Amino acid sequence: MTEYKIIIIEPEDCFRESLRLLMDYSFEFNVARALKNVAGDTLAKAGMPDIILTGIEKKKELEMLVRQFPGVPVVVITSDENDDHMVELLSAGAAHYIFKGSEPAFYLSILKEVLTNNIKIPDSVVKKLIRSQKPGALPGSSIPGLTSRENELLGLLAKGYTYRAISEKLFISMETVKRHCHNIYKKLEVKNRTEAINKVVLKK
Amino acid sequence: MQLPVIDALISKGKFEEARSHIRLQCGEGSSLSQAILYGRMGRSFTAQWRFADAIPWFERSIQSINAGRNRGGEWRPHKISVCIEFCYALHATRRYEQFSEIVGELKPDVEIYGNANQRNQYLKVVYMDILNRHRWYMLPDEALVVCNRMIELARDEGDIKSEIDGLNNLSFTYMLNHQTDLCRKYALRALAKLKEHHDDEGKSMAHCYMMESYRLDGNVEDAVKWHHSVRQQVKQNNNPTSKVLADAVLAWIHYKRADFELSEETGREVFLYMTGNRFPFLPVCSLLLLALYLRKKDLSACSQQAFILLHPNIQHSPVEITGLLKAGLSAYARYETTRAGKHYLEAIEIADRKGYL
Numbered sequence: 001m002t003e004y005k006i007i008i009i010e011p012e013d014c015f016r017e018s019l020r021l022l023m024d025y026s027f028e029f030n031v032a033r034a035l036k037n038v039a040g041d042t043l044a045k046a047g048m049p050d051i052i053l054t055g056i057e058k059k060k061e062l063e064m065l066v067r068q069f070p071g072v073p074v075v076v077i078t079s080d081e082n083d084d085h086m087v088e089l090l091s092a093g094a095a096h097y098i099f100k101g102s103e104p105a106f107y108l109s110i111l112k113e114v115l116t117n118n119i120k121i122p123d124s125v126v127k128k129l130i131r132s133q134k135p136g137a138l139p140g141s142s143i144p145g146l147t148s149r150e151n152e153l154l155g156l157l158a159k160g161y162t163y164r165a166i167s168e169k170l171f172i173s174m175e176t177v178k179r180h181c182h183n184i185y186k187k188l189e190v191k192n193r194t195e196a197i198n199k200v201v202l203k204k
Numbered sequence: 205m206q207l208p209v210i211d212a213l214i215s216k217g218k219f220e221e222a223r224s225h226i227r228l229q230c231g232e233g234s235s236l237s238q239a240i241l242y243g244r245m246g247r248s249f250t251a252q253w254r255f256a257d258a259i260p261w262f263e264r265s266i267q268s269i270n271a272g273r274n275r276g277g278e279w280r281p282h283k284i285s286v287c288i289e290f291c292y293a294l295h296a297t298r299r300y301e302q303f304s305e306i307v308g309e310l311k312p313d314v315e316i317y318g319n320a321n322q323r324n325q326y327l328k329v330v331y332m333d334i335l336n337r338h339r340w341y342m343l344p345d346e347a348l349v350v351c352n353r354m355i356e357l358a359r360d361e362g363d364i365k366s367e368i369d370g371l372n373n374l375s376f377t378y379m380l381n382h383q384t385d386l387c388r389k390y391a392l393r394a395l396a397k398l399k400e401h402h403d404d405e406g407k408s409m410a411h412c413y414m415m416e417s418y419r420l421d422g423n424v425e426d427a428v429k430w431h432h433s434v435r436q437q438v439k440q441n442n443n444p445t446s447k448v449l450a451d452a453v454l455a456w457i458h459y460k461r462a463d464f465e466l467s468e469e470t471g472r473e474v475f476l477y478m479t480g481n482r483f484p485f486l487p488v489c490s491l492l493l494l495a496l497y498l499r500k501k502d503l504s505a506c507s508q509q510a511f512i513l514l515h516p517n518i519q520h521s522p523v524e525i526t527g528l529l530k531a532g533l534s535a536y537a538r539y540e541t542t543r544a545g546k547h548y549l550e551a552i553e554i555a556d557r558k559g560y561l
Contacts, residue, residue: 014504018511021479025517027298079537101537103530104515 003027004115007046008034009054009065010077015100019053022104029111038065048072050164051115053107055100057085059092066093070192071163071181073114086121087128095119095160117165145187153180157193210244219248236279239268243286250289255296262290280317284310288322291329298482298517300336307333320361327354331373340380340484341520347377364401368394372406375413382559384417391417408437408446419453420559424460427453448477452488456561459492468496479512486518491525491561495552498545506548507536522558525551 006029010016016034023029033046038054038061052074056062066074073095078085081099089097095114098107113119121129143151156166163177170177181193190196206225213222226245230238246261265286269279287310294303307329314326327350334347354370357363375390391413398407415430434450437443452474458467474489490509497505510529513521520526532547555561 012504014508018508021512022515024479025482025512025515027482027517079539099537101534103533104511108516 003030004050004111005030005032005047006111007032007043007049007052009036009038009043009052009056010034011036011055015055019107022107026108028108038068043068050162051075051111053077053111057089059088062089062092062094067192070185071157071178073162075111075114083122083125083128086125087132090121090125090129091132095162096121115162115164117161119160143188146184150180150184150187153177154184154196157181157184157196207240207244210241214244214248214251217251219252222248235268235272236282239265239272239279239286240282242268243282243289246286246293247289250293250296253296255293258293259290259297259299262286262293266290280313281319281322284313284318284322284326287313288325288329291332295329295332295336303329304333304337320357320363324354324357324361324363324366327357328369339516339518339520343377343380348374351377364397365403365406368397368401368403368406368410371397372409372413375410379413379416379420382420384421387413387417404437404441405443408434408441408443411437412446412449415453416449419456422460422559424457428457431457444477444481448474448483449485449488451477452492455489455492459496459561464496464499467492471496484517484519486512487521487560491521491552491555494548495556495561498548498552501545503536503541503544503548507533507544510548510551521560522554524554525560528554 006023008016008019008023008031010019013036016036020031020034023031032049033042035042035046038056048069049072052065052069052072054062054065054074055077056065057076057078057080062074062076074093076089076094076097077100078089078097079100086097096110096119098110143154146154152170153166156169161169163174163181166172167174167177185191185196188196206229210222210225213219213225223245226241226248230241242261242265246258246265249255249258249261266283269283269286272279287306291303291306294300294306310326314323318326331347331350331354334343334350338344338347351370351374354373355367358366358370371390371394375387375394378384378387378390391410394406394410398410411430411434415427415434418424418427418430431450431453434446434453438447438450451470455467455471455474458464458470471489471493475486475493477483478486478489490513494506494509494513497503497509510533512518514526514529514533521529528547528551532544532551535541535547536544552561
């Protein structure tokens with residue numbers, strides 16, 4: 001049975017402890033760190049997790065977190081169920097979101113959806129998300145300067161695949177995925193997946 | 205194959221030495237010999253509670269048996285033993301789905317090839333499977349049938365230890381089903397049998413079920429009496445499960461005596477111990493803590509208990525209670541604190557009325 005490494009970032013002490021217990025009792029997640037905020041060295045020392053679960057909803061902080069962990073899906077816990085807010089979170093780089101008042105089983109199923117690349121986002125949110133983006137090339141077209149393998153990987157990144165999902169799909173190790181991604185970011189002169197997609201797919 | 209040497213080393217706790225012997229002999233002999241050695245390797249790890257390390261060895265052992273040409277006769281009893289040991293390792297690592305699969309697959313083999321001891325061992329894992337599937341709450345008649353079969357089989361074989369286990373399981377089943385009179389009836393029968401056979405763990409369990417049955421009845425006086433006897437035994441045998449269950453009842457006794465501060469202190473200790481060891485029986489302290497935090501109007505702490513009580517791997521609570529906990533959690537997340545408090549209060553009132561608090 002796979003045990004996923006997770007980082008929890010939640011400002012409220014009691015709720016952070018609840019999330020830690022949720023993971024402990026799931027027997028599928030190993031909590032690498034449970035932190036109050038994104039600041040400080042502790043987060044940097046946590047290493048690369050498989051997924052991040054956070055109650056941080058501020059756009060700038062969320063973008064910073066996504067940049068700090070390229071390729072790692074970030075799932076945001078929110079008390080605001082408004083579609084526009086969801087669009088904002090997804091635009092900032094969140095892989096998915098969970099309503100704070102959901103029951104534990106729902107939290108676990110959303111995290112699994114993200115990790116297995118089987119994300120189901122309501123149509124209303126997807127439509128608003130597409131409208132919020134600038135039109136550009138679709139994933140799959142070849143980008144000059146990248147090898148065919150790198151193009152293939154970029155297409156999968158644009159489709160929202162995690163590093164783990166890419167390694168499983170292409171039958172290559174996580175290390176190889178990371179190396180390819182590093183080369184892609186270097187060639188595109190970007191720092192992370194979000195910037196790469198924005199540059200190539202959405203042509204921002 | 206030096207099986208007696210390996211077994212002796214394992215039973216003496218010389219696990220590394222046992223494993224060295226096994227490694228030396230691996231690769232020699234028939235597939236069956238290999239399968240037996242792999243099984244012993246698994247056993248050497250489970251004896252150290254290293255269940256995750258044991259699992260691949262049990263898997264290899266079963267694979268060797270399945271790959272062998274002659275899969276009938278002498279192979280089957282060995283497969284049954286390995287599969288039962290494998291089940292315990294799967295259970296300890298909470299791989300309940302795989303556990304359930306193995307239990308189902310093993311049934312025909314046990315019926316045809318199993319000896320009396322293996323049949324009894326198998327019934328124990330079947331009972332564990334029922335507990336897991338029903339999340340230790342309101343077990344179906346199937347559980348009673350299994351317990352009675354265990355008792356019958358043990359009596360036929362004159363196996364008092366297994367008879368005590370069967371009686372205790374029967375008592376436990378009635379306890380989970382809130383049939384407290386029957387729970388006590390079988391716990392007392394187990395205690396009577398314990399006069400013929402010394403079994404510390406069996407005695408501890410029977411006393412715990414007596415204590416818990418009185419708690420469920422709301423009978424503080426008798427719960428206190430049995431609580432004392434459980435504590436006495438804990439002093440002798442230091443059984444951590446009995447200790448934590450006794451402490452949970454102690455927290456409840458303080459609550460019933462309106463000593464809320466002491467109740468919270470004890471309940472919190474039980475909660476920390478149980479969560480630290482991933483015990484599934486959290487309702488025994490979580491509902492109490494929820495009631496105590498509600499008295500202090502600490503809705504954040506209430507929500508923490510509600511959240512953990514709803515976890516799919518925690519013991520079930522009645523649906524009326526879980527429904528209210530979900531509603532409370534949802535209201536709290538929407539900052540509707542008055543409504544959240546109301547839902548939690550209703551949940552606690554039902555829990556109290558039904559003997560869960």
